Amino acid sequence: MAERQANSSQRQMILPFVDQPGGLLKALHALQNASPAHFLAPSDLKLVAEVFGVPEAKVWGTATFYSLYSTSPRGRHIIRVCESAPCYVVGAMDILKVLEETLDVKPGETTGDGRFTLEVASCLGVCGVAPALMVDLDVHGNLTRDRLNAILAEYA
Amino acid sequence: MNLFRSHVLVCAGAGCVSSGCLATEEALVDEIAKLGLDREIKVIETGCIGTCDLGPVLVVYPEGIFYRNVTADDAREVANEHLLKGRIVQRLLYRDPLTSQIVQTYGEMEFFSRQLRIALRNTGVINPEVIEEYIARDGYEALACALTTMSGEQVIATIKESGLRGRGGAGFPTGLKWQFTAQAHSDVKYVVCNADEGDPGAFMDRSILEGDPHAVIEAMAIAGYAVGASAGYVYVRAEYPLAVKRLQHAINQARDYGFIGDNIFGTGFRFDLEIRVGAGAFVCGEETALIASIEGRRGEPRPRPPYPAAKGLWGKPTLLNNVETFANICPIILHGAQWYARIGTEKSKGTKVFAVAGNINNTGLVEVPMGMTLRQLVFDVCGGIPGGKEFKAAQAGGPSGGF
Ligand SMILES: Cc1cc2nc3c(=O)[nH]c(=O)nc-3n(C[C@H](O)[C@H](O)[C@H](O)COP(=O)(O)O)c2cc1C
Ligand code: FES
Numbered sequence: 001m002a003e004r005q006a007n008s009s010q011r012q013m014i015l016p017f018v019d020q021p022g023g024l025l026k027a028l029h030a031l032q033n034a035s036p037a038h039f040l041a042p043s044d045l046k047l048v049a050e051v052f053g054v055p056e057a058k059v060w061g062t063a064t065f066y067s068l069y070s071t072s073p074r075g076r077h078i079i080r081v082c083e084s085a086p087c088y089v090v091g092a093m094d095i096l097k098v099l100e101e102t103l104d105v106k107p108g109e110t111t112g113d114g115r116f117t118l119e120v121a122s123c124l125g126v127c128g129v130a131p132a133l134m135v136d137l138d139v140h141g142n143l144t145r146d147r148l149n150a151i152l153a154e155y156a
Numbered sequence: 157m158n159l160f161r162s163h164v165l166v167c168a169g170a171g172c173v174s175s176g177c178l179a180t181e182e183a184l185v186d187e188i189a190k191l192g193l194d195r196e197i198k199v200i201e202t203g204c205i206g207t208c209d210l211g212p213v214l215v216v217y218p219e220g221i222f223y224r225n226v227t228a229d230d231a232r233e234v235a236n237e238h239l240l241k242g243r244i245v246q247r248l249l250y251r252d253p254l255t256s257q258i259v260q261t262y263g264e265m266e267f268f269s270r271q272l273r274i275a276l277r278n279t280g281v282i283n284p285e286v287i288e289e290y291i292a293r294d295g296y297e298a299l300a301c302a303l304t305t306m307s308g309e310q311v312i313a314t315i316k317e318s319g320l321r322g323r324g325g326a327g328f329p330t331g332l333k334w335q336f337t338a339q340a341h342s343d344v345k346y347v348v349c350n351a352d353e354g355d356p357g358a359f360m361d362r363s364i365l366e367g368d369p370h371a372v373i374e375a376m377a378i379a380g381y382a383v384g385a386s387a388g389y390v391y392v393r394a395e396y397p398l399a400v401k402r403l404q405h406a407i408n409q410a411r412d413y414g415f416i417g418d419n420i421f422g423t424g425f426r427f428d429l430e431i432r433v434g435a436g437a438f439v440c441g442e443e444t445a446l447i448a449s450i451e452g453r454r455g456e457p458r459p460r461p462p463y464p465a466a467k468g469l470w471g472k473p474t475l476l477n478n479v480e481t482f483a484n485i486c487p488i489i490l491h492g493a494q495w496y497a498r499i500g501t502e503k504s505k506g507t508k509v510f511a512v513a514g515n516i517n518n519t520g521l522v523e524v525p526m527g528m529t530l531r532q533l534v535f536d537v538c539g540g541i542p543g544g545k546e547f548k549a550a551q552a553g554g555p556s557g558g559f
Contacts, residue, residue, distance in 0.1 A: 021470060024452035025435060065454040068394050068436030084356030085551070086513035122438065123356035124395050127513035128208020128520045129171045137397040141174035142209075 007047065010034070014051055024052055028063055037073035038117070045071075074117040075110040077155045080134045083120045086127035095131050095143050096120065102148065115155070160198040162239065165215040167280060169204025169366055170398050171359075171520075176227070177212035183228035184214070187235035197239055200289075203367015203402075205280035206521040207267060210250065220261040223248040253517035253539040267518050270537045272499065274507050275323075275360075275483035276523045279367030284402050287409040290370040296415050298486035302378050303423045306489075311382040312338060315485070317493035319505030323360075324350055324441075324478030327504075333475065336465035337383040340473035345385035347376050347427075348450070348469065348476040351392040351399070352434055352441040357551075360509040361479035363521050365392065365399035368483070369406035373429060375485035377416055380427040383475050388427065391446050393434040404431055443476045480509055500526030512538050515545075 013030050017023030031044045040063055049056040063069045081096045096107070099118055103111050110117045126132045129141025140151050166172075166181045185199050205213050210224035214234060221244055223234060230248055237243045249258050250265060259265050273279075282289035290296075302311050316331025337345065349372060353361040365372060376388045392400050407429050410416045418426045432450050439445045440455040447469050449455035468474020484506060488496045500506050504526040510533065513519050517539030524533060530550060534540065541547060 022432070022450050022452035025432075025449065026452075029433065029435070062452075062454050065456075066435035066437050068434075086357045089514055121395070121436075122354070123358070125353060125359040125362040125393075126171050126174055126208070127357050127359060127511060129174050129211065130513055130519075132174065134395070139170050139174040139398075141171060 007043065010044065010047060011051060014048065018051055024048065024054075024059070024062065025066075027052070028069055032069055036076070037114075038075075038078060039070040039073050042071075073110070075114050077115060077135055078117045078119060080119045080121040080124070081107075082122065082124045082130070082132050084123040084127075086123070087130040087132055090130050091143075092131040094145070095133065095148065098145050098148055102152070116152075160196060162197045163217040164197060164199045164234075164239070165202050165205070165217070165280070166199060167203075167205040167207075167211060167213040168201045169208070169211075169280075169363055170396075171204065171208035172211035172213060173398065175211040179228045180212040180214075180226050180231045184231040184235055187232040188239065191235060191240050193235070193239055200283050201285070202281060203279045203284045204363040204521055206276070206363075207518060208520040209518065210520075215262050220263050222250050222260070222262045222265060224250050253542070254535075267520075267522070267537060267539065270532075271523050272507050272525050273523045274487050274496075274499075275364060275371075275480050275509050276367070276521070277487065278371060279363055279521075282368070284367055284369055285405055287370060287406065287413060290368070294486075294490060295370055296374055296410075296413075298489035299374050299377050299381075299415065300421055302381055302489055303421050303425055308338060308382045308384065311378060311489070314488060314493045315382075318488045318496040319493075319500075320481065320484055320488065320496065321504065322478055323480035323484075323508070330477065330481055333465060333477070334379065334382050336463070337385075337473050337475040340466050342473050344387075344470075344472045345383055346469045346472060346474045347379045347383065347385045347388040348447070348464075348474055349376055349388070349390040349479060349482055350441065350443065350446060350476060351390055351396070351479045352446060353393060353396075353479070354438040354441040357511060357513050359511045360521065362396050362399050363511075364479050364483050364509075365390075365396070366402050369399075369403040370410065371486060372403070372479055372482045373406055373410050373416065375482035376429060377420065377427045378485055378489065379475055379477070379482070381425055383473075385475065386426050386428070388429045389432050389450055389469070390429065391432045391434060391440070391450055393440075394436055400431060400433055407431070446476070447474065514550075515541060517542055 014027040017027045027048050032040050045059045049059045083092050103116055105111055105118050107118050107120045124132050124134055126139050126141050131143045132141040135155055168177055188194050188197050207213055212226045214223040214226050234245055237245050252259050262268055278293055312331055312334045320330045321327045322330055351361050416427055434440055437455045440449045442457045443464055445455040445457040464474040464476050497505050507523050507525050509523045511521055522537050
């Protein structure tokens with residue numbers, strides 16, 4: 001029953017996109033943003049296929065093409081460490097290593113308490129304050145080993 | 157209306173936000189109110205001023221005093237000392253990395269005085285969330301001028317004569333692209349702005365969208381008029397949430413003012429815009445992949461021809477330009493093709509915005525005339541290399557560029 005209710009509220013959420021040209025990606029965005037574990041569950045993709053009237057395989061193909069969509073559950077907060085050249089040359093890998101040690105995860109993994117998922121990303125467009133990372137939608141720059149703990153503490 | 161004796165600009169580009177400028181601004185506004193100065197002093201949040209490594213940054217006008225690395229406590233000191241008592245806070249001033257001299261004002265800093273800002277004319281100067289500030293700096297005048305005094309052909313001729321070339325990488329002559337799209341036969345056409353900016357090290361387009369979103373909206377409307385399109389899309393990468401927020405706000409304001417929507421300036425011309433947010437795929441910066449992504453599909457490039465000008469979004473003729481390309485359009489319409497064509501070199505007209513990062517004294521955003529040498533850019537504008545070290549290597553244009 002609970003599942004069916006969730007399903008119907010998700011259906012409501014994506015219905016407005018059906019008539020919008022190219023609305024499929026918007027539907028995927030909306031579903032993932034609404035997911036507490038920041039991912040697209042098989043049931044989400046099935047729903048999109050049904051509502052948009054396209055094959056499920058096509059929805060999977062689209063969702064897995066884009067790196068911002070995840071088809072497996074993630075933590076409450078997603079840390080994305082920039083590893084592009086301008087960040088790399090000023091120590092991005094050290095930052096990543098500190099995070100791996102502090103959180104005891106490798107990139108792509110989620111902490112045991114479900115609080116953080118660690119990911120690497122390419123340029124976040126704030127190279128002027130490299131090295132940089134994003135936690136959810138917040139950008140943090142000029143990272144140092146010492147600042148990392150304070151940053152993590154902002155996210156419960 | 158209040159007449160303010162002083163304005164304080166607070167840079168709120170994504171770089172400065174990441175350095176904590178919002179807390180700085182809050183402390184400043186709070187202290188100004190405590191001192192009872194809030195009717196005399198106005199705090200304005202701007203887009204990227206350009207000096208990312210010096211953030212948070214304050215510029216106090218009318219003198220143009222430039223403060224760098226301003227913490228919340230520093231901001232309270234600026235309010236008490238400078239704004240209340242008129243004493244400049246020396247320790248927060250900028251020191252020229254080459255001469256070690258203190259430089260008090262924005263205008264005296266080589267980083268700014270050597271720039272020529274066309275695409276960045278408003279970035280770091282106005283509050284991007286207040287359309288009136290854009291209008292006060294000739295905003296939407298180019299659109300009014302194009303719609304009421306020029307034909308679509310005349311607009312295209314002006315862009316062609318200016319010599320403007322695409323800033324998205326390929327350098328294709330912009331006027332010619334507009335002409336091809338205008339000549340394509342179709343009732344439905346589209347204008348698309350490429351704000352995917354995937355090249356590592358690049359943040360020009362982000363800074364323009366965050367700092368002066370109306371410049372892009374106005375230019376896209378002009379492009380729509382010139383090529384015969386009434387709908388536009390801005391494709392912004394998902395990593396730029398602040399740009400998406402400010403652009404959406406600007407689109408709503410422009411719609412309220414009637415600068416986009418139906419019957420613009422009573423001319424019967426209609427044009428409206430929508431944002432599409434990317435989903436993390438570098439290849440979507442390529443134009444055919446970007447179009448596929450707007451259509452809601454996998455962002456896979458397809459062979460050209462047909463070019464988007466003939467067959468683009470949903471198979472319709474589509475004009476696709478980069479953010480910075482669009483940001484040059486309004487000044488060209490207002491000041492004329494000849495004005496623009498006098499800037500730059502024989503083959504490349506105008507200016508180019510550079511995002512400067514790495515081991516260099518002043519990282520950030522600069523706009524200089526085409527033809528400036530790398531030496532001038534690194535040493536004269538950006539203050540050279542830390543510790544007076546020798547220059548080793550620079551990579552221009554991201555991984556798709558060259559050394
Ligand atoms: C792999 C690849 C990535 C690209 N990325 C971008 C980009 O991030 N931003 C951009 O404006 N153009 C990018 N381009 C160029 C676009 O395909 C297109 O030429 C450009 O947006 C056209 O605008 P312009 O004429 O104003 O330069 C890319 C091209 C390729 C092949
Ligand atoms: S390279 Fe890391 S933010 Fe651009």
